[in-house]
Amino acid sequence: VPLHRERLAERGFNQAELLAREVAAGTGLPLIAGPLVRLRATKQQALLDVAGRIENVADAFMWRGPAPPARVVIVDDVLTTGATVNACAAALRAGGAREVYALALARSRGRAPLSHR
Template sequence: MRYGGEVAQLITAAKYAGRWPLWRTLADLLALRLPAIADVDVLVPMPLHTKRLRERGFNQSAEIAGVLAARTGLPLRHDLASRIRDTGQQSRLSLSKRKLNLRGAFAATSGVQGLRIAIIDDVMTSGLTLDTLAAALKRAGAQHVEAWVVARTL
């Protein structure tokens, strides 16, 4: 789904105006677009750095992933990946600065060995953040990584 209009308003309201019930609506919109039988073993929400998590009080990707896990029966694993460096808001950076900013931002555990993983996120802008996390998961041994996002700007 394209990021803009009503979708952008919903995401902004959920993320910055504390309208938490909207995450269920957004997750339901994403769930409608998923294949009937997902070819993944586990859901991994896009991790937030601990500083950002403290500031915001929640991880929007984890909120969405929790709804998807309940709908699909797939396990939700918060422990397989972490954001080990605070990267700030990527959306405000140019593409070249995003690449530099994301270097070394994520770590994955050996628990991903052989797993087929769906990374869950709210918005995909350039795709670099998702690609960087996917690369960390693959380096740690994940068999397959794909991204499930509510909306895309691409």
């Protein structure tokens, strides 16, 4: 899951990308991080309810590159409602991915996840 360039500059690293690098190294799968971009800065998801989270990341991501692989795994640090992963998956599918999976380090127990789309 990409960070917006302003947030990346502020933080200095993308925790989801660091996790994805470890997954790629451990599995031998390729890491393709650059073409999926966050188009705009968004509010922190942790501050929002489910509806707010969905609205916050709607159309916030885009695939900018050659067609992604047919099967893609999105790596994120924490899965709460799934709003961010679903928004990333929509961008990947719009770019040409046929199957999109999600892998998260942790799952929050505070909110019900969204259904798979």
